[in-house]
Amino acid sequence: MIERTRTVNVVATGIMIAGILFILAPIVIAFLTATLSYEEFVSGGGIRLRVSDHFWENFAHVLFETRLPAQLWNSVVISLLVAFIKCAFAFTATFALVFYKSRLNTVIFAITIVTVMLPLELIVITTYQVVANVLMPINWLLGWTGLDALIERLTGSRPYLEYSLLDSYIGVAAPIATSSTSVFIYRQFFMSLPKDLPRAATMDGAGPIRFMIDILLPLSWTPLVATFMFWFIGGWTAYLWPLIAASTPDAQPAVVGLARLANTDPDRIPDVPMLMAGALFVSFIPVLLIGLMQRQIVRGLNLSEK
Amino acid sequence: MRQGFYSGGWTYTLLVAPILILIVIFFYIPVGLAFFWSFFLERPFGGGSDFVGFQNYARVLSDPEFWSAMRRTLVFMVLAPGLAIGISLILALAADRGLRLSSAARNIIIWPKAVAGASIGVVFVFIFDPFLGVFAPLNEAFPGVWNPRTDGNDAFATILVAQIWNGIPFNFIILLSGLQAIPDTLTKAAAMDGAGPWRRIRDIQLPLLTPQLFLTFVLEFVGTIVEAFGLIDTMTQGGPGGATTLLIYKIYVDGFKAYDLSGAATQTALLILFVGIMVLLQFRLEKHVKYER
Known part of the structure; x- marks a missing residue:
């Protein structure tokens, strides 16, 4: 800065310290509490800012006596699926929208963008119905076209197709992946590329698909990696939908598992140290990801320009 | 296109x-x-x-519980984004000064983005516990001052604080990116002309930050309607006495606990219309937001 602004800098530093403390306080409290044994916790009367040496006991309890490790694996698979679907589907579609001449471009863009406005959590009631039987639309089609009556006359039974995706990885991941924010981000990025890129590729004998894979994909690495990590975190932190779509503990992701674990007998003081260890356990992968990769994520999402 | x-x-x-x-x-x-x-x-x-x-609509719209859930949702929609964006803005303005602490602040303040609302809830319900949490000493001195298990306002406040903790990171990052994209020359020229830091914030940084502020409000408004679910479900289950039953939680309870499919769907439809109107209003507003720099 070109001026002397000591007081302002002191105030700014104070504000930042307050902000960092506010963000870190719950994490530190969770960590400190996770080092207590249950007896220490109960006799100490709750929050005490001191470190004890029972962290590994609590951690071992989480690892060997809860379902959280298996549910952590569910979270990994579901989050990878969400991130992959969101990136891959949006990438090919946005490529078509930006680099193809078509009258449908505007319509398809509008159809995908509406999904950004309405979060999945708003429509879980009926999404549940659809995922409980993804073949329902085919039944409607049979009904509207009168084909079901025809089949009934031929075979004697009215066809009713049923296939449930509840409790499956894809059933949990697919509805989360519908929000097509990626289309927005990729479109902005593609539009910033030189307009003559596909022309040059054609002169070198590359068709559209070749252009997409060999030229566009490497060029788009920064936004692709950023969005992939961001949607991975989004899939990991989803709660309401996985809570509904995965009813059995074996199918639930770790966040839902932790919440079920915390939901215990109200008459007894819960095993808070173990729960805090569990909360750290289900959060460390995405927090590490965002802590280590935040520069790439922020740059790739291109947040400085709207 | x-x-x-x-x-x-x-x-x-x-x-x-x-x-x-x-x-x-x-x-x-x-x-x-x-x-x-x-x-x-x-x-x-x-x-x-x-x-x-329209019988379902008539039933839902004449239900006082629907209206109180709607009112709580509205209060929450004003308070949570307002506070989260306001705090983020102050933090971003501080971090933008390029001080020694700035890069640490940038990194740490984004962490809560990676923590699920439900996990935050599990931690915060303990932190705010009337007998085990941070306010337990206060309760020993003045019994009954703080009890989110029985006092609706206390419970609402705990949800609000947890939501703000969760909402700061993304707003902070968007606003900080926006501030850092403002050309250095502008700030320097203003400083040469004798504009102090406060004056520069008011006359240069805030006006040039309008697109990012707009973006944060758009994202936060819709976000808070749904994100509070994980907090409510793990911290208060809508209680005490329905004081933290926001519409999104009521729909879940009606649909999956009371098996009232039509009632839940009707409230969903109303919420979709409500969000749709909000989004349209925001885009009308966007026309007044300047984007050129």
Whole structure:
């Protein structure tokens, strides 16, 4: 800065310290509490800012006596699926929208963008119905076209197709992946590329698909990696939908598992140290990801320009 | 929209088909079904539906619990984004000064983005516990001052604080990116002309930050309607006495605990309309937001 602004800098530093403390306080409290044994916790009367040496006991309890490790694996698979679907589907579609001449471009863009406005959590009631039987639309089609009556006359039974995706990885991941924010981000990025890129590729004998894979994909690495990590975190932190779509503990992701674990007998003081260890356990992968990769994520999402 | 280069029906169809199939099945059909069920009543023992016209709407709209949930949602929608964006803005303005602490602040303040609302809830419900948490000493001195288990306002405040903790990171990052994109020369020129830091914030940084502020409000408004669910479910279960039952939680309870499909779908339809109107209003407002720099 070109001026002397000591007081302002002191105030700014104070504000930042307050902000960092506010963000870190719950994490530190969770960590400190996770080092207590249950007896220490109960006799100490709750929050005490001191470190004890029972962290590994609590951690071992989480690892060997809860379902959280298996549910952590569910979270990994579901989050990878969400991130992959969101990136891959949006990438090919946005490529078509930006680099193809078509009258449908505007319509398809509008159809995908509406999904950004309405979060999945708003429509879980009926999404549940659809995922409980993804073949329902085919039944409607049979009904509207009168084909079901025809089949009934031929075979004697009215066809009713049923296939449930509840409790499956894809059933949990697919509805989360519908929000097509990626289309927005990729479109902005593609539009910033030189307009003559596909022309040059054609002169070198590359068709559209070749252009997409060999030229566009490497060029788009920064936004692709950023969005992939961001949607991975989004899939990991989803709660309401996985809570509904995965009813059995074996199918639930770790966040839902932790919440079920915390939901215990109200008459007894819960095993808070173990729960805090569990909360750290289900959060460390995405927090590490965002802590280590935040520069790439922020740059790739291109947040400085709207 | 810019005119593309390639043409060709088959490849075009194959490229856009996956995302269209996905969002038709898992987005448009559920939205359509919500409106369908809002006009129909499920038969008690399954198998079919009866058209009831606007009866579901009449039932929901005459239910005082719906209106109190709506009112709480509105209060929450004003308080949580307002506070989260306000605090983020102050933090971003401080971090933008490029001080020694700035890069640490940048890194740490984004962490809560990676923590699920439900996990935050599990930690915060303990932190705010009247007998075990941080306010336990206060309760020993003045019994009954703080008890989110029985006092509705206390419970609402705990949800609010947890939501703000969760909401700061993303707003902070968006606003900080916006501030850092403001050309250095502008700030320097203003400083040369004798504008102090406060004056520069008011006359240069805030006006040039309008697009980012707008973006944060758009994202936060819709976000807070749904994100509070994980907090409510793990911290208060809508209580005490319904004081933290926001509409999103009421819909969940009605649909999956009370099995009132039509009632839940009708409230969903109303919430969709409400969000739609909010989004439209925001885009009307956007026309007044300057984007050129």
